Amino acid sequence: MKATIAFLLAALGGGLIAGGGAENPAAASRTLNHPKLAAQFKPFVLEKETRAKAPTNELPADFKAFFAAAAAGDWPAVSNRFKEFCNHAEQYEHSGKTDERLRGPAWEAVKEIWGAFDGFFVGDAKYSAAFGQAIINSIPPGSIYFGGTDPGRFIVSALCKSQAKGDPFFTLSQNPLGDQYYLEYLRTIYGGKIHLPTAADQQTGFEQYVADMQKRQTENRLKPGEILKVDNGEVRISGETSVMEINGLLAKIIFDRNPSREFFIEESDPLEWTYPHLEPHGLIFKINRQPLAKLSEAVVKRDHDYWVKTVQPMIGGWLHPNTPVEKIASFANKVFLQRDYSGFDGDLRFVQNDYSSRIFSWERSNIADLYVWRMNHAASTEEKNCMADEADFAFQQALALCPFNSEAAKSYIAFLKGSNRDADAARVDGMAKQFPKKKGK
Numbered sequence: 081m082k083a084t085i086a087f088l089l090a091a092l093g094g095g096l097i098a099g100g101g102a103e104n105p106a107a108a109s110r111t112l113n114h115p116k117l118a119a120q121f122k123p124f125v126l127e128k129e130t131r132a133k134a135p136t137n138e139l140p141a142d143f144k145a146f147f148a149a150a151a152a153g154d155w156p157a158v159s160n161r162f163k164e165f166c167n168h169a170e171q172y173e174h175s176g177k178t179d180e181r182l183r184g185p186a187w188e189a190v191k192e193i194w195g196a197f198d199g200f201f202v203g204d205a206k207y208s209a210a211f212g213q214a215i216i217n218s219i220p221p222g223s224i225y226f227g228g229t230d231p232g233r234f235i236v237s238a239l240c241k242s243q244a245k246g247d248p249f250f251t252l253s254q255n256p257l258g259d260q261y262y263l264e265y266l267r268t269i270y271g272g273k274i275h276l277p278t279a280a281d282q283q284t285g286f287e288q289y290v291a292d293m294q295k296r297q298t299e300n301r302l303k304p305g306e307i308l309k310v311d312n313g314e315v316r317i318s319g320e321t322s323v324m325e326i327n328g329l330l331a332k333i334i335f336d337r338n339p340s341r342e343f344f345i346e347e348s349d350p351l352e353w354t355y356p357h358l359e360p361h362g363l364i365f366k367i368n369r370q371p372l373a374k375l376s377e378a379v380v381k382r383d384h385d386y387w388v389k390t391v392q393p394m395i396g397g398w399l400h401p402n403t404p405v406e407k408i409a410s411f412a413n414k415v416f417l418q419r420d421y422s423g424f425d426g427d428l429r430f431v432q433n434d435y436s437s438r439i440f441s442w443e444r445s446n447i448a449d450l451y452v453w454r455m456n457h458a459a460s461t462e463e464k465n466c467m468a469d470e471a472d473f474a475f476q477q478a479l480a481l482c483p484f485n486s487e488a489a490k491s492y493i494a495f496l497k498g499s500n501r502d503a504d505a506a507r508v509d510g511m512a513k514q515f516p517k518k519k520g521k
Contacts, residue, residue, distance in 0.1 A: 195234025441482030
């Protein structure tokens with residue numbers, strides 16, 4: 081089994097996208113010269129460098145140069161050195177020689193610094209700061225927070241008072257929990273403060289998942305993205321779904337073993353077990369301790385009002401419930417494709433930065449998916465219709481914020497077809513196809 085685990089972990093990227101997210105040529109020449117941001121980043125960088133030194137008390141020269149560039153706020157140097165590291169890291173496809181140093185606590189610290197800088201230099205600093213602070217301000221002290229996407233993990237980590245001290249809360253990522261090196265890193269930070277899965281838990285969870293997967297394979301019930309092969313008597317699994325299933329099992333262990341703490345999650349790929357427990361919580365979700373029979377009227381109204389208030393300054397006040405899909409497609413074509421801003425009363429800084437528009441769109445689309453799940457599990461026609469209405473509006477907001485969010489478009493098209501709105505589904509499909517696919521979650 082241990083060899084099989086290594087095979088799986090080689091495929092784990094933890095949500096990280098080597099080389100950055102959306103293109104922003106202006107970022108290439110920038111340094112961190114904003115006084116407030118520099119003041120926030122310096123202790124974060126120092127904390128990460130201290131963590132990286134802890135296991136060996138001595139860092140390789142290229143790691144030292146990376147941390148020095150980060151301390152100076154030198155984005156081009158941080159970015160270039162990180163890209164060079166990725167050419168030798170086992171998590172990424174590369175033609176260079178694999179560097180064994182690029183795993184473990186020091187490498188995790190490097191990744192977290194890169195991800196934070198990427199969020200503020202590729203993303204618009206105004207919106208990256210607003211994104212991170214909105215999440216931080218919404219979470220009670222002492223909670224445990226799972227950040228799934230790069231922005232949800234790294235921007236929040238950088239803006240917390242102290243990630244290492246769990247101040248104001250404990251920041252983890254659900255995506256790399258199956259990676260033994262990431263768990264080792266978490267133990268060096270939070271060991272004794274919160275309960276984390278042990279190596280034995282990781283092994284047991286993997287074996288249980290493989291046994292279940294083998295059973296479902298014989299019944300032709302494997303999920304899309306689950307791949308199971310037997311090679312010389314050794315069971316090997318791969319595929320994004322398989323990785324996230326194992327991550328989900330380990331996240332559930334953390335949830336169960338910390339019963340006195342509140343939990344919050346920012347999704348990348350959804351964890352199936354969480355859905356009955358989730359409720360919208362600003363940009364993210366709260367994971368309630370007990371499953372919810374339904375989303376309360378107060379929760380739904382709070383979410384609706386929050387997003388109306390959030391979206392309007394970004395793209396203007398034209399979008400309302402039941403806005404025709406044609407109008408959204410027309411707005412996307414004019415503002416995002418043609419870059420025609422005549423009559424636009426939103427913020428140009430938002431619509432001109434792909435990273436910023438994507439991160440807010442991603443969160444709104446995730447909430448729309450929860451409403452669809454609730455719609456499909458509704459106990460009454462009234463609840464079903466309410467959830468459908470909220471899903472529809474949330475999808476519209478997500479695509480108005482970022483019409484090249486292909487995942488949101490795919491989900492909305494499925495929702496529209498399921499609602500017998502084939503003409504609208506075709507309009508969304510046509511709109512999405514106008515935009516080239518772009519990296520990032």
